[in-house]
Amino acid sequence: MARVRGRLRVPLWAPVCGLVLGWAVLVVLRHSWAGDMRLHLGTLHGLLRDPWHPVDPLVGEAEGSPYYSPYTVALAAVAALTGLRPLTVLELAGLTNTALWLWALLRFCRMLGGPSVGALAVVFSLLLWGLRPHEWSGFFGLYSLSWTMAYPSLTATALMLLAWREYLESRWVRLAPLLALVLLIHPFTALNTALGLLAFVLARPSRLRESRQYAAGAAAIVLAMAWPWSDLAALPGATGDLSRIHLGLILDLGGDFGLGHYGLALIGLPALVTGVDRRPLGRELMLLFVLATSVVGLGAILGSYGLARVLPVALLPLHLALACALGTGGWDARKAVYSGVAALACAIGLYGNSGGLIRAWWGPVSPRTLAAWKARDPNTVYAPLVRKIKPGMVVLSDRTWPGRLVNGKGAYSVVPAWPYPFVDEAARRRDVRIFFAPGTTDAERASIIERYRVDCLMAARRDHVRLDGFRVRARAAKGRLLLSCRLFLPRCL
Secondary structure (H helix, E strand, C coil), X not given: CEEECCEEECCCHHHHHHHHHHHHHHHHHHCCCCCCHHHHHHHHHHHHHCCCCCECCCCCCCECCCCCCHHHHHHHHHHHHHCCCHHHHHHHHHHHHHHHHHHHHHHHHCCCCCHHHHHHHHHHHHHCCXXXXXXXXXXXXXXXXXXXXXXXXXXXXXXXXXXXHHHHCCCXXXXXXXXXXXXXXXXXXXXXXXXXXXXXXXXXXXXXXXXHHHHHHHHHHHHHHCCCCCCHHHHHXXXXXXXXXXXXXXXCCCHHHHCCCCHHHHHHHHHHHHCCCCCCCHHHHHHHHHHHHHHHHHHHHHCCHHHHHHHHHHHHHHHHHHHHHHHCCCXXXXXXXXXXXXXXXXXXXXXXXXXXXXXXCCCXXXXXXXXXXXXXXXXXXXXXXXXXXXXXXXXXXXXXXXXXXXXXXXXXXXXXXXXXXXXXXXXXHHHHXXXXXXXXXHHHHHHHHHHHCCCEEEEEHHHCCCCCCEEEEEEEXXXXXXXXXXXXXXXXX
């Protein structure tokens, strides 16, 4: 901060970041989460149960999992040392992640110009997406962050920005561990990081002769491969449902001409194009935009829809170029008009991201609305059954959603509740269909029970199966849902 005429001049980024952090605190205080939060809760439960040889958090089948990254191991250590609940640790991690992302973005933006560039980059990165922004992991819009701030993807995004700066400043010793952490914490962000590094190399071809950058990359891979809690070699085979769930991200590029989900970022396209040779890192940002959009297009053509997770770094150059154009240089009529257009786009983006603001809102909800919401909420419907589930149990259900609820309790489901290509999902789904089929014999059902070491059955009353050694322990939804458990559960006591 500088002193002007006896008064302290507060940099623009300070109130902007203060508002964002205050908003994040309000969201966390709501204690209302959904989506993949239960997956990360299950991961922490798995590590707390056996930190040295944890089985995968979804089905409990094999030792290790890509979800056991340095991020989750560190959070599990915090939970073990402090005695805090896994949910509390994740919520605190959400605040830490938000602060880390803000700091990393501001630090990277110092290479683009003065302090105003960083503040504008924060605003544009949070707001300039679309009228219906996604709440995907790795997407750093305001609405998305309101759900995903505790996810590993935000940590990895911050580390990506730090790694880019270390590369541009040729700090190779720091670069290697940062790259290894990104690769282990969030492989999709590792791809985004690699695209940024490739853009930097192509923008300055003389860097191709820098042998130390290759040494740093090799060291990062060695460090990542040495991580004992997961096997990176299994990641290239992650296809199937894991790819198909990203199809919507591709299709949304064409819906409403792309304006619905991503179009507001195009406000930065003129700044990106005109700043190629006029502004710091102009060529690098342009190349990153071209590379990222090309990868997304290639994924759409080849049917590898998971490549749509590159979309955040396709939009990031637009946000950064716009911040650099408006936050540096002099002031003229053309810049005033451009600033007005950007301000209007931000206002529209704030409306589109209003769901993120509502997540921090403590206003009253009418009892009638609350009752109607709870009647449809699966958490409320299944709550009497899930309360009986203990960490380590294996649950067989005729539906997918209960698997997410039991994972959040540290238990396992026979069928993965999230796409999980590291087990034979098709075989597991087939066994569940056979188990609940009317013509299946008790012997066949007992074989399935033993194959997956099932402790509890969760099903609708019409599909309920009576088996020796199991007894109904709980009912829900006015008796329409039943939970049957083994009479003796020595593994879970």
